[in-house]
Amino acid sequence: MKPNSTTATQSSSRWSATFNGGILFLLMLTGFAQMPIFKRYYIADIPGLGWLAQFYVTHFLHYLFAAIFVAIATYKTAEYMLEKKQVWKLSPRGYLMVLTLFGLIFTGGLLVIRNLSGIYFPASFIIALDIGHLLLVFGLMAGVAYGLFSKTGWLARR
Amino acid sequence: MSTLLSRRAFLRGGVAAAGTVAASPVAKALPQDNTSEQLATLIDIQRCIGCESCVEACRDSNQTKFPNPAKPFPKMYPNRVPVEDWSEKQDVMDRLTPYNWLFIQSAYVDVNGEETELSIPRRCMHCTNPPCVKLCPWGAAQQLDNGISRIDADLCLGGSKCKNVCPWQIPQRQTGTGLYLDLLPSLAGNGVMYKCDRCHDRIAEGELPACIDACPEDVQTIGPRDEIIAEAHRIAADIDGYIYGEHENGGTNTIYVSPVPFEEINRAMEGGKGIPHLGAATNRMEAAENLALAMVIAPFAGLAAAAGKIVKHFKSGIDQGDANETK
Ligand code: SF4
Ligand code: SF4
Numbered sequence: 001m002k003p004n005s006t007t008a009t010q011s012s013s014r015w016s017a018t019f020n021g022g023i024l025f026l027l028m029l030t031g032f033a034q035m036p037i038f039k040r041y042y043i044a045d046i047p048g049l050g051w052l053a054q055f056y057v058t059h060f061l062h063y064l065f066a067a068i069f070v071a072i073a074t075y076k077t078a079e080y081m082l083e084k085k086q087v088w089k090l091s092p093r094g095y096l097m098v099l100t101l102f103g104l105i106f107t108g109g110l111l112v113i114r115n116l117s118g119i120y121f122p123a124s125f126i127i128a129l130d131i132g133h134l135l136l137v138f139g140l141m142a143g144v145a146y147g148l149f150s151k152t153g154w155l156a157r158r
Numbered sequence: 159m160s161t162l163l164s165r166r167a168f169l170r171g172g173v174a175a176a177g178t179v180a181a182s183p184v185a186k187a188l189p190q191d192n193t194s195e196q197l198a199t200l201i202d203i204q205r206c207i208g209c210e211s212c213v214e215a216c217r218d219s220n221q222t223k224f225p226n227p228a229k230p231f232p233k234m235y236p237n238r239v240p241v242e243d244w245s246e247k248q249d250v251m252d253r254l255t256p257y258n259w260l261f262i263q264s265a266y267v268d269v270n271g272e273e274t275e276l277s278i279p280r281r282c283m284h285c286t287n288p289p290c291v292k293l294c295p296w297g298a299a300q301q302l303d304n305g306i307s308r309i310d311a312d313l314c315l316g317g318s319k320c321k322n323v324c325p326w327q328i329p330q331r332q333t334g335t336g337l338y339l340d341l342l343p344s345l346a347g348n349g350v351m352y353k354c355d356r357c358h359d360r361i362a363e364g365e366l367p368a369c370i371d372a373c374p375e376d377v378q379t380i381g382p383r384d385e386i387i388a389e390a391h392r393i394a395a396d397i398d399g400y401i402y403g404e405h406e407n408g409g410t411n412t413i414y415v416s417p418v419p420f421e422e423i424n425r426a427m428e429g430g431k432g433i434p435h436l437g438a439a440t441n442r443m444e445a446a447e448n449l450a451l452a453m454v455i456a457p458f459a460g461l462a463a464a465a466g467k468i469v470k471h472f473k474s475g476i477d478q479g480d481a482n483e484t485k
């Protein structure tokens with residue numbers, strides 16, 4: 001029984017990693033679609049990708065994926081604090097990734113509040129949030145690229 | 159006491175008295191005043207004679223804000239990026255352009271059995287929750303806490319997203335001006351978007367917007383939104399008329415009152431580029447607004463998914479405690 005159940009856990013964690021990565025990718029895609037670039041650069045002309053130039057569609061989807069992502073992030077945090085922490089600790093890259101992701105959730109959450117009717121943030125604060133959110137995404141992309149290149153994980157044994 | 163202001167009410171009270179006599183809504187618009195009440199304008203269509211004094215006044219008053227593009231324009235890539243140049247057509251007055259933020263639309267309709275030409279001043283509606291502002295990716299489009307939406311010409315990159323998401327396609331682009339010239343002019347950006355900023359600077363000084371000030375027929379009235387809406391309903395009840403702008407796109411700060419249904423005006427008037435419609439406009443921010451609630455629930459969903467682990471953790475803590483006690 002034992003080896004079988006280990007294989008099952010491994011394959012389910014691979015599935016969940018793929019799912020989480022997929023959500024992150026869709027978040028980035030719909031996030032970049034908030035800038036008017038996909039039409040200019042013909043990407044929305046590719047059959048099946050026309051929706052990338054429809055701002056209300058990508059805005060709605062960005063919110064949807066963000067909600068799913070926040071749920072995943074909460075789950076992962078709980079899992080780490082309750083179980084994994086005994087054996088594992090965050091690697092330096094893991095630390096940076098977690099900080100970047102929480103920064104994205106924080107700035108994104110404030111932008112969602114900004115978008116509610118009747119909310120007025122000062123213009124300079126909104127600009128800082130917009131630019132901060134964008135820079136954090138670039139940070140995240142760099143972190144993911146470094147991880148793929150160096151094959152280092154988020155966790156290291158204690 | 160009513161706090162609504164038209165040109166006549168303003169003149170009656172005098173500039174100095176306007177602040178006290180009418181408990182001026184213009185004074186409420188001052189940034190140092192901490193009220194977050196939105197200012198709205200009422201446009202009583204049946205009073206407009208189409209003289210275009212307001213259009214002229216808007217152009218005069220906002221002259222210094224108009225674009226002054228450098229030529230030749232930098233080549234933009236790819237080739238599909240449209241060059242929009244209004245600098246040689248500054249005198250166009252029959253549509254919205256970067257140099258014309260207000261124009262008079264006309265429609266021949268049947269009013270009480272008589273064919274009548276209606277003249278309708280058109281400009282930005284100043285939505286209560288403006289998509290142009292909320293969806294601007296740079297924060298260049300801004301909403302002031304008196305409800306005015308405006309585009310900062312020093313920050314706008316001219317990507318035209320605000321026009322794309324505006325239910326009335328109000329903002330208009332001028333190529334060859336603005337911040338994009340200092341960044342990557344061939345690859346990103348395409349000028350600056352322009353539209354009515356409800357004379358935010360005049361309002362901050364306690365003055366009326368230029369178009370309201372110039373109108374000989376007192377077509378427009380400005381004041382707190384709820385009072386403007388009450389007044390619009392009063393007039394509509396009086397003339398058995400119709401209202402536009404109260405609920406369109408979730409509510410705007412420009413309330414039109416007309417003696418004929420707006421669908422009828424919309425059908426009768428000429429459409430086209432730079433000419434906003436008067437048809438239905440559903441609240442385009444609503445779907446995302448509802449989804450914002452899902453984000454509040456999301457962390458709880460995450461915790462619920464981790465419930466098994468949480469229970470296990472605390473149970474093992476208790477077991478550990480029990481074990482320690484029996485030791
Ligand atoms: S009418 Fe268009 S440009 Fe004006 S505030 Fe509404 S969305 Fe913005
Ligand atoms: S409020 Fe000011 S900017 Fe807007 S149309 Fe009137 S004059 Fe022009």
Ligand code: SF4
Pocket residue numbers: 205206207208209210211212213262277279372373374375376377378
């Ligand atoms: S100035 Fe007054 S009457 Fe003349 S076109 Fe403008 S709104 Fe109509």
